[in-house]
Amino acid sequence: MQPATTKLFLINGSPTGLRTAEISNWTGKAIAGPRSDLDDLLRRPELQSPGVYLLTGTDSESGDPVLYVGEAENVSKRLKQHAKTEEKDYWVHTSAFVSKDDNLTKSHIKYIEGKLIQLAHSSKRMIVMNSVSSGSSLPEADRAEMDIFIQKILQLLPVLGIHQFSVMATLSPFQSNPKASIYSDEVPLFHIKSKGVTASGRRSEEGFTVFKGSLAVKLAVKACPAGVVKSRERLLEKGVIALNDDHFVFTEDYEFSSPSTAAAFVQGGSVNGLTAWVNGENQTLKSFESQ
DSSP: OOOOOEEEEETTSOTTSSEEEEETTOSEEEEEEEGGGHHHHHTOGGGGSOEEEEEEEEOTTTOOEEEEEEEESSHHHHHHHHHHHOOOTTOOEEEEEEETTSOOOHHHHHHHHHHHHHHHHHHOSSEEOSOOOOOOOOOHHHHHHHHHHHHHHHHHGGGGTOOTTHHHHTSOTTSSSTTTTSSOTTSOOEEEEETTEEEEEEEETTEEEEOTTOEEESSOOTTSOHHHHHHHHHHHHHTSEEEETTEEEESSOEEESSHHHHHHHHHTSOOOHHHHOBOTTSOBHHHHHHO
């Protein structure tokens, strides 16, 4: 992803309140804010035009992030309909993306919506309220232009507080294997060999990523953190891990919030990840990073 200058404007002065975000030399613009500021958001003139929007919050039962992706030819009007006709109890924050030069058509925004939904499902780090969407068919030139538009959206999402796309956002989201080149040799590889299983991974932007093919113990100890136990159940249901004889195997890369959470998941108990993960020279992650 290319370096970029981001302009963030806090409309009411609050860093979590109504705000706009732009990237240098990009025709798009983001307008975001909490649901408590929805009336002010709906009055923004930018939202009278075509765009895509994300409604985000937290599931009350699992504590997992929740996301809904939508598109509309008049974003403000559509958001107003959501507020009036649908419960959406999880919805606490809105992020909308429009074009400053009014260059987005209905086909464009449906294409963007479809790709964002696809990426959200692929990340498996949130509850996605949309089913998988095929989006809209576009001419080759338009697809290339919209792919760049989507990359800019992904670049801005963490700035707006939405981090679940972050692993996917480091590359073009439409490569056949979007995670293949995320981890360069500049980021050291660490591993755990314990209780008959072996797992490998690296530090990543949002914590620690365990790689596809890594193993995790099948049975967690009684003292295993409840959050780790629930995470195992959830990732098994989502297919991120699969049961293979007497252990679990990661079917894809997965990013955990910290090295300790990743290590606890692998070993099935409370673990200090800074000392559990070691590199090829048997140096702990803590020792390596202290240098």
